Amino acid sequence: VIALTVVCVTLVMLPPLNHQLVLLLKSHAYLSAYDNMSQSQQTDIVSQIKTLDPLTIxxxxxxxxxxxxxxxxxxxxxxxxxxxxxxxxxxxIFSKYDVSSRAELISLLLKNRIGE
Incomplete structure (x- = not known):
């Protein structure tokens, strides 16, 4: 997980490589699990995370x-x-949920979903 976080932070900080980050994360279990959820499950996850600290529209x-x-x-x-x-x-968004990367954000969302 630490290695993935380091890779994610590095790639996010280098915008030309952002596309590679997306490809990497799509193959990662967190994003794959989210992508495989129904629209209503995805909506439920977003609703749960919004209750932690309200996001703007x-x-x-x-x-x-x-x-x-x-x-x-x-x-x-x-x-x-x-x-x-x-x-x-x-x-x-990262600040409101105390995460430093997309991977951490997705992990947090999935943990909240699994914890139901």
Missing amino acids: REQEVLQLILSGKSNREIAESLFISENTVKTHARN
Whole structure:
């Protein structure tokens, strides 16, 4: 887990490699498990995490796209905002849930789901 976290942080900090991070995470069990869930299960997970510390509407939108495996660039294009704005929203999300990477965020969501 530590090695994956180091890899994730390194790749997130280097935007040109963000696409490789998405590919890496898609093969990782956390994201694969999320992708294999029904839409209602994914919605339940997002609802649970929102109760920890309310996200803004835009942060909720960014969170949904992060969880679907989108890169910062893809999120920016989907929401018609800049990549820097996406990064700011992602940092805010990570801060609110005391995580430092997408992998940790997904892990937290899955742990909350499994704990039901």
